[in-house]
Amino acid sequence: MSFCLNFHQNSIQQILLLSKHLGENGKPFQKNHDFYILTLNKNFNKMKKKLLKAMYLAQKGDWNAAHEIVKDMDNEYAWWVHAHLHRKEADLNNAAYWYLRSQKTMPKYSLAQEWQEIFDFLSETETSLQ
Numbered sequence: 001m002s003f004c005l006n007f008h009q010n011s012i013q014q015i016l017l018l019s020k021h022l023g024e025n026g027k028p029f030q031k032n033h034d035f036y037i038l039t040l041n042k043n044f045n046k047m048k049k050k051l052l053k054a055m056y057l058a059q060k061g062d063w064n065a066a067h068e069i070v071k072d073m074d075n076e077y078a079w080w081v082h083a084h085l086h087r088k089e090a091d092l093n094n095a096a097y098w099y100l101r102s103q104k105t106m107p108k109y110s111l112a113q114e115w116q117e118i119f120d121f122l123s124e125t126e127t128s129l130q
Contacts, residue, residue, distance in 0.1 A: 047073070048122055051081050055119050058085060076102045077122065084114055 050069050057066040063085060070082045083098030088111055099106045107114050 047075065047077070048125065051077055051122050052119070054081055054085075055115065055122065058088065059115060063089060077125075080104050080118060084111070084118055087111065087114070 054066040054069040067085050070078045079098050079102035083095050083102055086095035
C-alpha cells in the first residue's frame with residue numbers, strides 16, 4: 001500500500017512540475033521556449049568555437065592539439081573536422097570512417113582547399129537556431 005501511495009505522490013509532484021512549464025493548451029510557455037533556444041544557441045556557438053580552434057591548430061601544424069579537441073565530440077561537424085585531420089596525417093582508412101560518419105565524401109582536391117571549405121562553412125554557419 002505504501003508503494004502505491006509513494007508512486008501516486010510522485011506522480012502528482014511530476015504533474016505539478018510539468019504544469020509549471022506548460023500553458024493551458026499543453027504547449028510550453030514562450031519564456032521556456034526562448035530559454036531553450038538560447039541554450040541551444042550558446043551550446044552551438046561553443047561547439048563552433050572549439051571546431052574553429054581545432055582548424056586553426058591544424059593549419060598551424062599542431063595536429064595532436066587539434067585532434068584532442070575533436071576526438072570526443074559527437075556531431076557531424078566534428079566528425080568532418082576529424083576526417084580532415086586523419087586525411088592530413090595520411091591515415092586514409094581512419095579518415096574514410098570519419099567522412100562516412102559526417103556524411104561527406106573524401107575529397108580528391110587538396111588539403112588546403114578542404115581546410116578552407118570547412119573553415120568557411122563553420123564560420124558562416126547560422127548561429128541562430130530559431
